[in-house]
Amino acid sequence: MIEISHMSKSFGELRAIDDVSIQIQKGSIYGVIGENGAGKSTILQCLAGIYECDGGRVLIEGEPVYENNAIKSQIGYVADRNQFFKGYTVREMVDFFTLVYPTFSEEKFNKYNATFGLNMKSKVKNLSKGMQMRLAIMLNMAISPKVLILDEPTSGLDVIAKRQVIDFIIDEVGETGMTVVISSHHLTELEKICDEVTIIHEGRAIYQMSVDELKASVKKLQVVFGNTLPEDLGSWDEILKVDHIGSVYYIVTNKYSSKFEEKLKEHGASLIEPIGLDLEEVFIYTSKLRG
Amino acid sequence: MKNIRALIKVELKSAALMSLYFLVINIGYLMLTGITISSNFKQYLRYGVRSAVTDFNNTAFLSFVPGLSLFIFLGFILLVYFQFKNDKSLEVGRFLKSLPYTNVQRCLVKMSAGILSYTIPFIILSLGVIMLRAYAMTELKTIYSITPYEGILLTINSIQNLLSLLVLNYLTYTSLYLFVFMMQYLVNHNIGSLIISILTLLAPAFIITSIHYLEIYYGLRYYLERIEEKILLPFYGMITRYGGFTYTVDQSQYYIDYVYIEDIGFKLFITLIISIIGVYLIYQTGKRTKIENADRLMPDAITRIIFITGVTLCAALLLADTYKIFLVPLIGQNIVVLTSAITLIGGTIGFIIARKIAHIGIINKRRD
Numbered sequence: 001m002i003e004i005s006h007m008s009k010s011f012g013e014l015r016a017i018d019d020v021s022i023q024i025q026k027g028s029i030y031g032v033i034g035e036n037g038a039g040k041s042t043i044l045q046c047l048a049g050i051y052e053c054d055g056g057r058v059l060i061e062g063e064p065v066y067e068n069n070a071i072k073s074q075i076g077y078v079a080d081r082n083q084f085f086k087g088y089t090v091r092e093m094v095d096f097f098t099l100v101y102p103t104f105s106e107e108k109f110n111k112y113n114a115t116f117g118l119n120m121k122s123k124v125k126n127l128s129k130g131m132q133m134r135l136a137i138m139l140n141m142a143i144s145p146k147v148l149i150l151d152e153p154t155s156g157l158d159v160i161a162k163r164q165v166i167d168f169i170i171d172e173v174g175e176t177g178m179t180v181v182i183s184s185h186h187l188t189e190l191e192k193i194c195d196e197v198t199i200i201h202e203g204r205a206i207y208q209m210s211v212d213e214l215k216a217s218v219k220k221l222q223v224v225f226g227n228t229l230p231e232d233l234g235s236w237d238e239i240l241k242v243d244h245i246g247s248v249y250y251i252v253t254n255k256y257s258s259k260f261e262e263k264l265k266e267h268g269a270s271l272i273e274p275i276g277l278d279l280e281e282v283f284i285y286t287s288k289l290r291g
Numbered sequence: 292m293k294n295i296r297a298l299i300k301v302e303l304k305s306a307a308l309m310s311l312y313f314l315v316i317n318i319g320y321l322m323l324t325g326i327t328i329s330s331n332f333k334q335y336l337r338y339g340v341r342s343a344v345t346d347f348n349n350t351a352f353l354s355f356v357p358g359l360s361l362f363i364f365l366g367f368i369l370l371v372y373f374q375f376k377n378d379k380s381l382e383v384g385r386f387l388k389s390l391p392y393t394n395v396q397r398c399l400v401k402m403s404a405g406i407l408s409y410t411i412p413f414i415i416l417s418l419g420v421i422m423l424r425a426y427a428m429t430e431l432k433t434i435y436s437i438t439p440y441e442g443i444l445l446t447i448n449s450i451q452n453l454l455s456l457l458v459l460n461y462l463t464y465t466s467l468y469l470f471v472f473m474m475q476y477l478v479n480h481n482i483g484s485l486i487i488s489i490l491t492l493l494a495p496a497f498i499i500t501s502i503h504y505l506e507i508y509y510g511l512r513y514y515l516e517r518i519e520e521k522i523l524l525p526f527y528g529m530i531t532r533y534g535g536f537t538y539t540v541d542q543s544q545y546y547i548d549y550v551y552i553e554d555i556g557f558k559l560f561i562t563l564i565i566s567i568i569g570v571y572l573i574y575q576t577g578k579r580t581k582i583e584n585a586d587r588l589m590p591d592a593i594t595r596i597i598f599i600t601g602v603t604l605c606a607a608l609l610l611a612d613t614y615k616i617f618l619v620p621l622i623g624q625n626i627v628v629l630t631s632a633i634t635l636i637g638g639t640i641g642f643i644i645a646r647k648i649a650h651i652g653i654i655n656k657r658r659d
Contacts, residue, residue: 099297
């Protein structure tokens with residue numbers, strides 16, 4: 001299990017992460033989402049043992065990650081940008097990983113590469129951004145890590161490669177019980193694979209729940225009011241956004257419940273029709289609350 | 292610990308290239324020494340014993356080694372640049388930091404690879420010099436035996452002198468390398484750190500020279516000269532001194548110069564202490580280094596204070612020197628008040644610039 005408890009991290013005067021606590025169950029796929037600069041990468045880098053937290057702690061299987069070789073050898077980390085030695089060939093990177101990680105399986109790497117088709121003689125610097133990302137994903141998956149941290153892993157990948165990467169991850173989780181922590185701007189993909197998500201805004205975790213719970217609590221309602229419209233509708237705590245087309249009101253709430261429906265009815269709603277939102281829409285609407 | 296081999300392999304890759312450089316430089320000098328010895332023998336065959344005594348002294352074995360220092364130091368600059376090139380790139384630096392190695396492991400492997408890169412060529416050079424000396428001495432002993440100065444000549448050409456010099460050179464090289472290496476941990480920008488390293492090494496010589504030139508001793512002249520003589524000069528490569536004596540043959544006077552090492556024990560001690568301090572500081576700074584501080588030029592507050600103080604002092608002296616060199620001849624006299632004012636202005640300018648440089652990246656606006 002991964003336990004991030006009251007994590008904080010500052011860069012100079014900027015508090016990048018402020019008291020974030022996340023618990024990730026073993027064998028789950030966990031999404032970290034947020035706008036650019038929200039602090040997602042910082043959280044992942046603290047989790048990978050790259051950054052040291054200023055406050056709080058990051059534990060994997062009950063042990064701190066930072067400067068802990070035993071734990072770090074069980075972590076695969078794929079960064080959002082090219083991270084390997086530019087002068088190395090793919091072959092040399094494979095050899096390097098073989099030496100670094102005792103669990104690295106060249107056979108597994110070759111199996112992935114049969115799909116992605118990277119030339120083993122190509123130099124890392126000559127690979128496109130998407131190719132470099134494929135290489136990073138293949139190398140880290142071939143470690144058979146207990147925890148795989150993926151920072152924007154699908155950026156730069158074409159739609160087919162994206163699909164392949166996601167399939168590989170799902171298969172690996174199914175086969176090995178690996179835990180995956182993933183951040184991505186492509187929320188549609190996260191929605192499909194993540195068990196739970198945390199939405200980060202300005203270094204703070206503002207939502208933390210399963211995707212289904214999140215989608216159940218953030219809803220768009222089509223509402224028709226009878227004679228009178230509540231004057232203070234827009235300022236209700238539960239409401240994120242109100243729009244209307246003619247007499248039909250579209251209300252986005254982040255606290256959807258039967259109680260809320262009752263409240264609307266008490267204020268004259270004659271028709272209430274919930275409309276399902278996907279994760280991306282949930283993120284966009286909740287961002288209005290944040291902004 | 293088995294996986295440390297991967298780290299060694301990475302570090303040896305950059306060190307191997309520079310090892311080749313050191314090898315070429317050392318072999319080049321070895322060949323040069325061989326040519327000098329051969330030429331001296333020709334002189335001896337042509338002009339006889341007198342030539343052998345005056346020309347063929349120990350300078351062939353001893354004086355050339357300090358001459359290597361400049362090339363070796365240039366090699367250190369390149370070596371450290373290549374060693375830290377990857378670490379200083381934010382992306383690769385993060386990748387390296389994500390690997391299952393501690394800061395101390397990475398630092399020690401890097402440092403060991405660097406030391407190895409110049410040590411092996413130095414051992415080859417030392418063996419070469421010792422062999423050349425052994426070869427030359429078989430002839431020289433016979434030549435010296437027919438002169439009245441045999442004892443002196445054999446002493447100054449002794450193997451002990453040569454070995455001492457080689458050890459002293461090696462320790463000086465090591466302390467220089469460790470200093471430049473340590474600066475990479477104290478100053479985050481790769482090339483910036485190298486420039487600051489070079490300037491820092493030159494700073495003591497500049498300060499002492501300026502103090503002599505400006506004659507500002509404040510009653511500390513004696514101590515200043517002792518420091519200069521005992522620590523600074525040996526460290527700047529002037530670890531050998533030239534001596535000489537005259538002798539008369541057929542009413543003609545000849546001068547024999549020779550090289551000797553003064554205070555060898557003390558100098559060995561100083562370079563050894565500097566090297567040990569270097570290793571300790573590298574260990575401490577390497578252990579505490581953080582990739583998140585990569586944007587800060589000088590993450591450590593003490594380093595910033597030392598840097599600002601050093602630049603302020605050097606800028607003050609530089610402007611005062613400039614005033615004395617260019618303006619005093621025009622004015623016709625050295626006005627003390629004006630010297631003080633110019634020194635103060637130089638110090639202030641240096642302080643402002645140094646403060647700006649030292650605080651680069653301290654206020655960071657990056658979150659992602």
